[in-house]
Structures are given as structure tokens and as C-alpha cells.
Amino acid sequence: MRILVVEDEIKAADYLRKGLSEAGFIVDVALNGFDGQHLIQEFEFDLIILDVMLPGLDGWQLLQILRRTSQTPVMFLTARDAIEDRVKGLELGADDYLIKPFSYAELLARVRTLLRRGPPRETEFFQIADLHLDLIKRRVSRQGERITLTNKEFALLHLLLSREGEVLSRTLIASQVWNMNFDSDTNVVDVAIRRLRAKIDDPYSVKLIHTIRGMGYSLEVQA
Structure with missing residues (x-):
């Protein structure tokens, strides 16, 4: 399965890429919102892990663009921990919202749960x-x-x-x-x-x- 990580902190992006790749996923990384939008338009992903605070398009804007055409599962992974931020993310169409700093074991469990909920896959x-x-x-x-x-x-x-x-x-x-x-x-x-x-x-x-x-x-x- 293919996952897109949109994360502007290079160390965090590399950590996620390494961990998810070792768990058997194909992982693409975008370091800003515009690159994330390009990859979303270019390829099909099974899950998108999305930060809120991004250069260019922020995570809110990118999710709104995505939801116009796709129901791909989205998890926000962000330091924005206010209740109103969590509510906003879910109301915009996110499927999950995880706060930084986070446990990798919890992240992986949530990723697998979201992928099990996903729409029927096309022929593999x-x-x-x-x-x-x-x-x-x-x-x-x-x-x-x-x-x-x-x-x-x-x-x-x-x-x-x-x-x-x-x-x-x-x-x-x-x-x-x-x-x-x-x-x-x-x-x-x-x-x-x-x-x-x-x-x-x-x-x-x-x-x-x-x-x-x-x-x-x-x-x-x-x-």
C-alpha cells in the first residue's frame, strides 16, 4: 500500500519514511503543501499523513482541495493540539488526528486501522x-x-x-x-x-x- 507523508520538518519526514517503509509500505514524502498537492494529483495513495503548518498550502487548504475529488483516508499529524484544531480537522474531512510528539507504535496502529477502513482496492x-x-x-x-x-x-x-x-x-x-x-x-x-x-x-x-x-x-x- 502507498502512503503520502506531507511534512515540512525534514527529520520528522525521514523518520516517518523509514519507519513506514520498514513496516512494508511504499512511502512518498512532500515537504510543502504545493508538492503535496502535485503528488496527490499525480498518483493514487491509500493514505495521506498530513501536517497542518506547511509552507505554501497549509494542511487545512490541502485537505479541502483533496476532498473535492477524493475520499482517500487522511490523518493529521501535527503539534496543533487545541480542541478547536482537532474539531476543525475532523469537520474538514480528516479521518484521524494525532498530536506531536507521538508514539510510533500508536501511529502505526492508527495507520493500519485507517487502511482497513479504506474503500475496496482495485485489482492488485x-x-x-x-x-x-x-x-x-x-x-x-x-x-x-x-x-x-x-x-x-x-x-x-x-x-x-x-x-x-x-x-x-x-x-x-x-x-x-x-x-x-x-x-x-x-x-x-x-x-x-x-x-x-x-x-x-x-x-x-x-x-x-x-x-x-x-x-x-x-x-x-x-x-
């Missing part, structure tokens, strides 16, 4: 022919051999696998993977497809990614 494992993708461990292999992908290549392959057999337009791919409107003068999608093919198709006899002329790309086993 994908397979087509001899290609496997593990969404949680972010691992890809073909014929049992590990394939290393960049974050964008992984997101692109995940999108293609989740829509197996469908023809995906460049516009849809650009919006889903890069969160951008497709510009016909930009070949970012074609370049990314070419690089992904070089890793998961070129070394193998069975080709999985197909160009549909004038329409886009699809991933499937063709007879």
Missing part, C-alpha cells in the same frame, strides 16, 4: 501472456525476469493492462498518465510507448503493445 495483480504486474510491490516481470520501469512507464503499463484489449487514444493516455491535455505537436505519448516496448516487447517473440493507426494503442495478445 495483472497478467497477460507471460507478463506480470504487481501493483502493490510495483514490480513487473516477463518470463520470470524482472523488468525495471520508470514511474511513468509503470503508470502507462498499468493503464494499458487495466484496459486490456481496448484502444486507448493518445488524449486519454496523456490525461491519465501525465495529467495533461494532449497537444498534437507533442510526441510524449509515442516516445513513452516506444520506450516501454523496448523493455517489455522487443526482447520477446510475442508482442503485446499494438499501434492502431489513427486511433491510439492497445495491449492484448493477438492471434
